[in-house]
Amino acid sequence: MSFEPKLLGFLCNWCSYAGADLAGVSRIQYPPNMRVIRVMCSGRIDPKFIVQALELGIDGVYVMGCHIGDCHYLEGNYEAVKKYEMTREFLKLVGLDNRIRLDWVSASEGVRFGEVVSKFVNDIKELGPSPLSGDSPDKDLINKVRAIRLAAGSNRMRALVGRERKITEEDNVYGEKYPLEKYKEIMSQAIIEEYERHRILIALEDESKSVKSLASELSVDPSIILEHILTLKGRAQVDFQEIIKNTPIYMRRE
Amino acid sequence: MEKVGAVMVVGAGIGGSQTSLDLADSGYKVYLIESSTSIGGVMAQLDKTFPTNDCAMCIVSPKLVETGRHQNIDLSINCVIEDVSGEAGNFIVKVRKKSLFINPDKCTGCGVCGRECPIEAIDIFNEKLAKYGATSVKYPQAVPLLYAINREVCIGCGICYGVCKAKAVEYDREDEVVDINVGAVVLSPGFDEFIPEEANLYGYGKYKNVVTSIEFERILSASGPYSGRVLRPSDGDIPEKVAFLQCIGSRDYSGVGKPYCSSVCCMYTAKEAVIAHEHMHQIKPTIFSMDVRAYGKDFDKYIIRAQKQYGVQYIRSRVSSIKEVPETKDLRLKYETQDGKIIEEDFHMVVLAVGLNPPDDAKYLAEKFGVELNQYDFAKTDLLNPVQTTKPGIFACGAFSSPKDIPDTVTQASAAAGCVNQLLYEKKGTLITEKSLPPEIFVRGQPPRIGVFICHCGINIGGFLDVPEVTRYAKTLPNVVMSDRNLYTCSADTQTIIKEKVQEYNLNRVIVASCTPRTHEPLFQETIREAGLNRYLFQMANIRDQCSWVHMNDWEAATNKAKDLVRMAVNKARQIEPIERIKLSVTPKALVVGGGISGMVAALNFASQEYETYLVEKEKELGGFAKHIYHTLEGADIQVYVKELIDKIKANKNIHVFTEAQMENIDGYIGNFKSSVIHGEKKERTEFSHGVVVVATGAKEYQPKEFLFGQNENVILQSEFERLLNETDQIKNKKSIVMIQCVGSRNDEHPYCSKMCCAEAIKNALLAKELNPDLEVTILFRDIRTYGFKEQYYRKAREAGVIFIQYDENNPPKINSDLKVEVLTPRNDKIYISTDWLVLSAGIYSDREENEELAKMLKIPLNDDSFFLEAHVKLRPVDFATEGVFIAGIAHCPKTIEDSISQANAAVSRACTILSKDEIEAEGKTARIDITRCIGCGMCIENCAYNAIELVDDRRFGTVASINQVLCKGCGACSGNCRCSAIDILGFTGEQIFEMITGRI
Ligand code: FES
Secondary structure, three states: OOOOOOEEEEEEOOOHHHHHHHHHHOOOOOOOOEEEEEEOOHHHOOHHHHHHHHHOOOOEEEEEEOOOOOOOOOOHHHHHHHHHHHHHHHHHOOOOHHHEEEEEOOOOOHHHHHHHHHHHHHHHHHHOOOOOOOOOOOHHHHHHHHHHHHHHOOHHHHHHHHHHHHHHHHOOOOOOOOOHHHHHHHHHHHHHHHHHHHHHHHHOOOOOEEHHHHHHHHOOOHHHHHHHHHHHHHOOOEEEEEEEOOEEEEEEOO | OOOOOEEEEEOOOHHHHHHHHHHHHOOOEEEEEOOOOOEOHHHHHOOEEOOOOEEHHHHHHHHHHHHHHOOOEEEEOOEEEEEEEEEOOEEEEEEEEOOOOEOOOOOOOOOHHHHHOOOOEEOOOOOOOOEEOOEEOOOOOOEOOOOEEOOOOOOOOOHHHHHOOOOOEOOOOOOEEEEEEEOEEEEOOOOEEOOHHHHOOOOEOOEOOEEEHHHHHHHHOOOOOOOOOOOOOOOOOOOOEEEEEEEEOOOOOOOOOOOOOOOOHHHHHHHHHHHHHHHOOOOEEEEEEOOOOOOOOOHHHHHHHHHHHHOOEEEEOOEEEEEEEOOOOEEEEEEEOOOOOEEEEEEOEEEEEEOEEOOOOHHHHHHHHOOOEOOOOOEOOOOOOOOEOOOOOEEEOHHHOOOOOHHHHHHHHHHHHHHHHHHHHHHOOOOOOOOOOOOOOOOOOOOOOEEEEEEOOOOOOOOOOOHHHHHHHHHHOOOEEEEEEEOOOOOHHHHHHHHHHHHHHOOOEEEEEEOOHHHHHHHHHHHHHHOOOOOOOEEEEEOHHHHHOOOOOOHHHHHHHHHHHHHHHHHHHHHOOOOOOOEEEOOOEEEEEOOOHHHHHHHHHHHHOOOEEEEEOOOOOOOHHHHHOOEOOOOOEHHHHHHHHHHHHHHOOOEEEEOOOEEEEEEEEOOEEEEEEEEOOOOEEEEEEEOEEEEOOOOEEOOOOOOOOOOOOOEEEHHHHHHHHHHOOHHHHOOEEEEEEEEOOOOOOOOOOOOOHHHHHHHHHHHHHHHOOOOEEEEEEOOOOOOHHHHHHHHHHHHOOOEEEEOEOOEOOEEOOOOEEEEEOOOOOEEEEEOOEEEEEEOEEOOHHHHHHHHHHHOOOEOOOOOEOOOEOOOEOOEOOOOOEEEOHHHOOOOOHHHHHHHHHHHHHHHHHHHOOOEEEOOOOOEEEOOOOOOOOOHHHHHOOOOOEEEEEEOOOEEEEEEOOOOOOOOOHHHHHOOOOOEEEOOOOHHHHHHHHHHHO
């Protein structure tokens, strides 16, 4: 039997969802792999939704909204782009970034809707099933994706992604436009840090560990793990437990 | 131009803070200008301090709090000096107060902004070992506790604006530029440490486990990033073998580092090694050093303790290379041992003892203030007055003029204040403000009417426990007539509310349940005093630092605990009574014991401020030991200087000199001493009263029993050699001179370094060489301790051909009657040198009997070596625990003439904080004796560290203890020990504490 991917689409009500309806009205035929979840605007699509879908074994996630400039709520899709980009950067860390896609489909693009969905189905077919699908998905990868979901939902990431447009396109609280380049750098740094930190938190769920064993488990330099442990201690999420030989052991704190 | 009674202090480290406190307490308005966002400087970064291993934060923080709150100190942080004009007595300084983007009047330091900030910046205070928000405070105990936005990393997202419940964030807040008119300036910008990364030294910056000593301080610190566990940065493991490398960036002629000795590294390294081992016993420290320069008071003892008690290993060698072992990230050190073997050894971690550089802004400050720098870019100062810069009216203290440790910095800080006093004394008290307060409402005997104010502290308390519930609960407690809650109880508007409520409800006891009394009690006490209540009718319940912040995850338990704490405070409040503070008049006269340089400098300083001064000298002539010294190593003419001092003293009508004099008796206490002196050939007796005492009795030169001294006339002391060089030309026909160092120092009898001998030997060696270039001069030494800038003369001597040979302390040089010297070198070679004169560098010692007599009269202690023991070795190096008594010069410990002069001026400054007042007010919370219970056993006298208790005869009860309310500090040691429970402490009475205990149940 050939591989039939399970896909999910998040469509905004006013353009993309209408476009999909138009495809139906026009009897456009396309593969049946995608299930659609309707939201009022693409700006509503929380990175957590996308990551959670992947975590549960969905093979691909499609995000669709109105064309830039056409959003029913004026700028929702601008926000969607920022969140989508951040999500993609996160997923790049585990090689799942090519399982998500963003497109603009208007209410009049029924034909195009059929085309892009078909293309997405084909592309994912080519990629093969998600490593997280099936009965016994890779546990390590699940934990990594979980870490991404938690990191993407953290206060810090939400603060950064939520203010990106205002700060880089209009002005910040000092009335200055912050250079996009520099903002991207800050974002990238934060993405890696929060990902690694949440991986540490997950790794400490079952048992307490040392910096070195976390480092080899996560394949991250131990000196960086140590820095993260300090930050997590500061956030009251991790605590020192004991010293075994010359090695301190840390535990998760509730 | 007319003089101004205000002073600017630039730099608010421990030095600047001390100067400010001294001056503010002596009646000057002080403008304390700090470039960073909080005060405390480097000392606040330290974990512990030697030799006592006290927690640095614990000892410095009360001083910083005092500085921050002082009525006469106007503290400005985040400042830049823009322009200076005027002259001694009247300067105008333009200061730019850079915006913090947070309104300092509104910020309560709660820290929510920092927690919510999405930016993570490198934490400089923690030496980059941790991260911090763009909105941050330097460290949790910072003074002032104000958050500031770091514009360099802030992206301007605006989140802090929203989360700040005190509405303190103001992004459009602008810099403020002010002109400040002052009579004098004290510069105390401190130092910057040498950064080995720029010099590419020893793999710093490349190898993770190579850290600097200041980074290591943060690693050691319990409040540091590693919570006081010693971990290595590469993998968080505890390093067992830790190597400390000395002289990084110091004593370095290659041009990479600095040529001078940084003075403090030997000791801080020993301390770091000891503390590291103390924190984690598995750590075995090894210290690589060239000389061990433990020249200060009790320093050598500390080094010995480090070796014997803590197993610190010393290797006399400079490490030639460091390589990282890639798999383990250990460090492979290559070095040569003293006997010439090349060794490679692996260590888990390496600490680089980095030297002290002049502050980065030294040149900028020097230019603005018009003062000169020396060849190393430190402030150039007077040869004999190390706090006097090249410009009159501008003084320097601390590491700005040369690398120095904390006690020397604190001494200089007071010395600078002492010199300011001399310049501006007529203007004392002209610019300070005194608050006028309403008369106190009489409440004694009235039933308690208690008001309770409960603080939300933004969300710091309100977010973790039920403040409205605690408020309701408080209302139900007996005698509580009102309870209210406030967003921030410490804010200015709440102070007004408290005052209104006191009137509205006729309150006669006030309780605030909020943060800690350690920082906030004085503020609230001030408020109720302004409302007409005695300031002791106040209680605090600590429901933040010790409740909401530590039980963040248990709403109910935290709420219950807060209720308990409030109930306990209410129980105590029912028992509290107003307390009167005793006031005492001050006799504005000084007694100086000892007429050497220190004593004379102190007397002249007092007298020039028109304080009548009694100067008591045991010899026939003034001058002390300095009469035997011709020049200092740096070239100051001591003979001329001493003569000038003596002339000035004789000409000064405010000074009464007693020679051939002995103190017969000193009675009384701070502000009110009565003394008698026996003086002159005829042993006359004179009585006088005075307010303070300066002890400047000096010490003695050791008279050796070793090396044929006294048996062979060509074996002479360094002082005699100096005389021969300066007064005769006998050196001309000599061929060879050998000097032996540490004679009578650093041995079992005198286990300390006499500090001056190395400099003296080098000074005389250089002079001898100059007078007779063919002369062979050999110096036999244990360590050459030419600390600080004296290092250059050590080098000069080597260049001039002076031969330095190290001898082993266990095998001192031998000498026969033909003056042939046999030395065993560290490489086990035997060397023989014939000499014409054998010059012994004899140490300094203190006569126990002589000192004990004075010590008893003044109730001050001596240390094991019979030198006088100061109140606190770090932060009170000039004071005694007995108030009103101060120490200056060699009677304290061996020190240079310059340092003695500094300490003399410092003693005067400390004394002026008393003499400048018409009356002194004693602490109110003091001990009281119930003489009906006292049996006069006298045990409490032993317990009292302040000599505040004595036995007196009572008409009715016979011998009973009596407490001097002025001297009592209210610690309660006597009360806790009293066999008949006859002593109680006002403010902490047994009854009050008992009520709190019942309140807990
Ligand atoms: S409504 Fe379609 S993107 Fe906003």
